[in-house]
Amino acid sequence: MVVGELAEERELIIIGGGPGGYHAAIRAAQLGLSVLLIEKEELGGVCLNKGCIPSKVFTQLARKHKELDHYQKMGLGTGSVSVNLSKLQEYKTSLIGQLKKGVDSLCKANKVEVVKGAASFLAENKIGVENGHQFTVYSFQSAIIATGSKREKPSFIPGYSSRILNEFSIYELREIPEELIVHGSSYIELEAASSFAALGTKVTLVLNGELPFDDSINKELARVLKKMKVKLMTGFEPQEAAESSDGVSVTFVKQGGDSVTLETPYFFSAARQTANIGDLGLDRLKMNLTNDGFIEIDESCRTSIQSIFAIGDVTSGQPLAVKAIRQGKVAAENAADVPAEYDDSLLPVIAQTIPPIASIGMTEKEAAEEYDVSVSTYPMGGNGFAQLSGEKEGVIKVVADSENDLILGIHMMGIGAVEMIPGAAVGMEMAGRDEDFSYPYYPHPNTSESLQEAMEALKGRAVHLPPVKQKEFSKV
Numbered sequence: 520m521v522v523g524e525l526a527e528e529r530e531l532i533i534i535g536g537g538p539g540g541y542h543a544a545i546r547a548a549q550l551g552l553s554v555l556l557i558e559k560e561e562l563g564g565v566c567l568n569k570g571c572i573p574s575k576v577f578t579q580l581a582r583k584h585k586e587l588d589h590y591q592k593m594g595l596g597t598g599s600v601s602v603n604l605s606k607l608q609e610y611k612t613s614l615i616g617q618l619k620k621g622v623d624s625l626c627k628a629n630k631v632e633v634v635k636g637a638a639s640f641l642a643e644n645k646i647g648v649e650n651g652h653q654f655t656v657y658s659f660q661s662a663i664i665a666t667g668s669k670r671e672k673p674s675f676i677p678g679y680s681s682r683i684l685n686e687f688s689i690y691e692l693r694e695i696p697e698e699l700i701v702h703g704s705s706y707i708e709l710e711a712a713s714s715f716a717a718l719g720t721k722v723t724l725v726l727n728g729e730l731p732f733d734d735s736i737n738k739e740l741a742r743v744l745k746k747m748k749v750k751l752m753t754g755f756e757p758q759e760a761a762e763s764s765d766g767v768s769v770t771f772v773k774q775g776g777d778s779v780t781l782e783t784p785y786f787f788s789a790a791r792q793t794a795n796i797g798d799l800g801l802d803r804l805k806m807n808l809t810n811d812g813f814i815e816i817d818e819s820c821r822t823s824i825q826s827i828f829a830i831g832d833v834t835s836g837q838p839l840a841v842k843a844i845r846q847g848k849v850a851a852e853n854a855a856d857v858p859a860e861y862d863d864s865l866l867p868v869i870a871q872t873i874p875p876i877a878s879i880g881m882t883e884k885e886a887a888e889e890y891d892v893s894v895s896t897y898p899m900g901g902n903g904f905a906q907l908s909g910e911k912e913g914v915i916k917v918v919a920d921s922e923n924d925l926i927l928g929i930h931m932m933g934i935g936a937v938e939m940i941p942g943a944a945v946g947m948e949m950a951g952r953d954e955d956f957s958y959p960y961y962p963h964p965n966t967s968e969s970l971q972e973a974m975e976a977l978k979g980r981a982v983h984l985p986p987v988k989q990k991e992f993s994k995v
């Protein structure tokens with residue numbers, strides 16, 4: 520390997536081609552910067568190639584499979600329906616390939632230069648890129664670190680295998696397992712549990728702490744999972760997982776000392792995510808890190824070094840693609856001297872469970888610590904379109920400041936929840952009150968009417984809730 524003495528100059532260099540990285544690259548190019556995007560593996564990053572897209576391919580199949588019974592009642596003749604996971608894997612591979620080509624085409628169209636290789640900082644304004652025997656040095660005016668997270672296996676498992684699965688390998692199965700134990704309580708584990716249950720797997724979900732949403736959503740989610748015959752276990756900590764030729768035995772210890780050992784053909788426990796910065800040479804720069812090993816940034820996504828920004832999973836906070844995308848645009852705009860700030864107070868959280876969950880703003884508990892709150896809850900079963908779609912499960916909950924009617928939180932579980940959350944975010948971003956959400960026309964029939972009724976229920980005016988129910992579901 521020979522290191523060239525002359526450095527090639529670029530205005531902005533981005534390390535990492537995941538959602539945050541390529542969004543940053545295109546935004547910076549739109550603003551007139553010369554951009555070099557360095558990716559060690561595949562464009563699209565973990566999200567497109569291993570995580571977000573592959574998992575949602577699976578959850579979408581499971582959702583459609585669950586809907587078949589209802590549509591057969593409506594008159595759809597489907598005959599005998601089976602699920603072929605091998606064919607699903609072929610479809611997934613094809614889709615990922617198409618999406619990667621799309622990202623590559625967008626980069627080319629915006630004149631973003633893409634280089635494959637492993638990057639590391641040589642100085643505060645220089646990066647070296649190694650690709651095989653070639654090593655190229657680049658100088659830059661600004662740089663963005665978007666290298667994502669690395670995975671560390673839980674300490675109680677010997678390692679991941681064909682039977683002890685992580686968040687990637689669980690969606691590489693080619694046969695539907697008869698039984699599956701899932702350990703965890705984040706959206707990752709919840710999506711897997713509900714999807715496999717919808718496909719007929721006998722699922723045991725051992726929660727790692729409490730469910731992560733507002734209490735009303737948690738209660739409804741637990742009810743729906745039990746209805747799907749998912750066995751819920753709470754208060755257990757995993758102690759050891761041992762693999763044999765025909766399955767996995769997992770020992771859990773209950774609070775208080777009793778233990779139980781469960782046998783299963785497959786066991787799923789997601790890896791712990793940490794910042795993927797070990798090979799970047801940040802020690803040379805003396806860049807500030809958090810106690811947990813993430814890169815410290817300010818509201819402009821700037822690190823402790825003026826010319827270097829960091830976005831996505833290398834920074835503190837929830838490891839979500841939507842966060843990385845927003846931070847990527849903020850960092851790119853600041854690199855182009857266009858002032859921008861990142862604020863995660865209205866960061867939406869979703870889970871593509873069956874039915875899906877979408878949440879934004881404060882939960883009732885969080886809001887009650889700072890405000891006098893009023894709360895309403897509207898059941899999706901009261902919505903006509905949800906009924907005709909066979910999707911009556913779920914609730915919409917609204918949390919408001921009772922003094923000025925400002926909406927503090929919107930929490931939805933049910934058909935259309937994910938599609939409705941951007942509109943909720945716009946309303947809350949504009950300091951919307953219940954009357955601002957109630958006033959617009961909501962298409963009829965449509966599940967979005969449930970959001971309108973939840974807003975109206977704050978004042979006891981929901982049309983499709985009897986007065987006694989409005990008192991039951993709402994409180995001030």
